[in-house]
Amino acid sequence: MxxxxxxxxxxxxxxxxxxxxxxxxxxxxxxxxxxxxxxxxxxxxxxxxxxxxxxxxxxxxxxxxxxxxxxxxxxxxxxxxxxxxxxxxxxxxxxxxxxxxxxxxxxxxxxxxxxxYQDFENFYTRNLYMRIRDNWNRPICSVPGAKMDLVERVSHDYNWTFQHTGKVVKDVINMGSYNYLGFAENTGTCADAAVEATHKYGVGVGSTRYEIGNLDIHEEMEQLVARFLGVESSMAFGMGFATNSMNIPALTGKGCLILSDELNHASLVLGARLSGSTIRVFKHNNMQSLEKLLRDAIVHGQPRTHRPWKKILIVVEGIYSMEGSIVRLPEVIALKKRYKAYLYLDEAHSIGALGPNGRGVVDYFGLDPKDVDIMMGTFTKSFGAAGGYIGGKRELIDYLRNHSHSALYATSMSPPVAQQIITSMKTIMGEDGTTLGADRLRQLSENTTYFRRKLRDMGFIIYGNDDSPVVPMMLYMPAKIGAFGREMLKRNIGTVVVGFPATPIIESRARFCVSAAHTREMLDTVSHLK
Structure with a gap:
């Protein structure tokens, strides 16, 4: 066309x-x-x-x-x-x-x-969102594993309020959680280690890392993360969103240029805006668009003064959570080196879920971690925990420890969460003495390929890369958003449906997240629905 x-x-x-x-x-x-x-x-x-x-x-x-x-x-x-x-x-x-x-x-x-509130936001909430509000915020009363239990609820005023019926919807197949490797569980080595850490340290620290909230378990976790990533040093934060929104302003400021992919996560967008830097957006995964912006930045410099930019920062993600696409990292690194820019890589969805060793998109392409200046990721997906990290050169991490608001003013990570990260990461690395990590990485890859192929064979339009465990299936029309979510729940399948303004107005979709915990029978149940 x-x-x-x-x-x-x-x-x-x-x-x-x-x-x-x-x-x-x-x-x-x-x-x-x-x-x-x-x-x-x-x-x-x-x-x-x-x-x-x-x-x-x-x-x-x-x-x-x-x-x-x-x-x-x-x-x-x-x-x-x-x-x-x-x-x-x-x-x-x-x-x-x-x-x-x-x-x-x-x-x-x-x-x-x-x-x-803005008038149109009120209008949209009242007349569009409220009609399908029952598809979101469903209370879960179990571990968000391959299957989960939901609290049943009803609304008598057209989704303005909900009442719990006291019943539980049992064994709903969970196709919405970011539990890529199945570590979000209440049994096994990770759960046992977290319980031991709770007995030893308690459930909270009640202080920042710079006061009396720095525990030996935090130091151990950061050293392990650096070794896992293949970088000199790393630091952890209690919230993944804040890892982006609070650290980008510490790295760039006035007189700096941020080149951001148009589909970057809201945390990256917020961090770029808070930094006060000039922001220019390039088309998603389009290297020609990125190179044009880099050339213009070098040739023309800053607006009005035409002085050279203090620094140019390219911001991309490993796996884009709404598109299921994988960043074309080798080409981004080549451009970054050619034009002497810095690279900020957000691996929230790719760390643990991609690569033969589960070390993210860098491992997936077989690249050198040193070619990425700032390696960011979260523990909320593949590790079944919470928080985020930044890895890189020791000078970078030392600078962030003294200048990042998230490090200076936020409460330290909960000890059981830190222990969950340590245990799951060692399992992925094979340092627990078992093949559990390797088995789950292989199972995730097989499940992803199998589920994507099944949806394509059924004639659905799905987005993204063949190796991405994030599988967006296009719905397009607004009536299908609510209808699809409700119909899937009737069949004991929990899905995430997404529409405007989270996606373009004509690209509403259902987003499936494949996990290593899913069995072939579960995936068949989901993909064989008529």
Whole structure:
């Protein structure tokens, strides 16, 4: 299909709809504009071929991102348009019944106050999100392993509030947790070691590392992480999100340039914004786009003054959690070396889940860890724990210990969590005297390949790399988001469904996370649904 049509559909139409939703003088104008757009697009469809093939490339691995078919895109916009129109109609009717409608009554009580929330955010929450709110925040009452137990709940006011029925939905197949290697468990060596650490240290420290919260178990964990990554030194943090958002501002500032992948995680985006650096975004995994930004940065320098940038930092992820794609790290490193930039690699989803030794995307490509300046990752996925880390040269880590807000002001990591990290990491490295780590790495790889192949054979459009345990399956239309999540739960399968604004408006999806703990029978149960 013609590329100009794709650009028009994906960018121009949402822009037009957003403008008219903001400045519209009435529902009638919205109807006129909306249906004019739909009629135009359907007329355009007559001369377009809506059948597409997956764009697969091998540089140096297979990755699939099938573009949204134009017909599906139009129908998706129609779905959101209908929801929006009826949303405005519902809001209009609410004003006729102020005494019985708590939303309108709240507006009446606060009419003299400055709005605390943006009006469109309120509108979206009331009229779109509330319709499918039951698909999120479901209470779990068991270990989030291959199977889990959910607390049953019902709503009598259209998802505004929920009541627990006292019943438990047993043995739900868990396809949503980041438990890639199955270490989130309450039995086994990791659980036993965590219990021993609880008896020895307690469950909390009650202080920062710089006061009286630095334990020997923290020192042991950081030395182990550095050895696992193959770097000189490392430091750990109690929260994965803060590892990015609080350390990027410590590394860059005014006069620095951050080149960020357009699909980077919110923690990376927040950290870049807090740093005060100039931010420029390149297309996802597009090396031509990245190189163009690097060239422009070298040639033109800083705006107005044209002085050279103090430093240029490239920020990418190992596995992108919404796309299932793997960063083209060899090419990124080549560009970084050519243009004398620094590289910040977020391995939250790739560490432990990729590579023959489970050491992330660097191990996956067989690269030298020294080529990555800042190696960041989290313990919340493959290690079944909490927190994050940064690894690199000793000078880098010493600097962060004295300048990172997350290190200076945050409470130390809980000792049982630190012990969970130590035990699971040693298992992956094979230092526990067993082959459990190697077996789970192999099982995860086999499960990932098997599950992706099954979904493709059934005709679903799935995104990402063939080796990525994050498997996004495209739903597109807004009605399918809630329907798919509810239908899967009826069949005792727990999934994560995602829509706008977490994804582009025409790219709603279900995201499966494959684990080494899943059996072949579980994956067959999920993939054989009709």
């Amino acid at each position: 013609h590329w100009g049509c794709v650009c028009f559909t994906n960018k121009f139409i949402p822009f037009l709809m957003g403008i008219f939703l903001i400045i519209h003088p009435g529902v009638l104008n919205v109807l006129i504009v909306y249906f004019t757009i739909v009629v135009f697009l359907f007329g355009f469809l007559q001369n377009q071929n809506v059948t597409r093939n997956s764009s697969l490339y091998k540089k140096p691995f297979l990755e699939s991102f099938e573009e949204t078919p134009l017909l599906v895109a139009v129908l998706t916009y129609m779905g959101y348009g209908i929801l929006t129109i009826f949303g405005y109609l519902r809001d209009f009717l609410r004003h006729w019944n102020i005494e019985k409608c708590h939303v309108a009554r709240e507006r009446e009580e606060q009419k003299d106050f400055v709005p605390l």
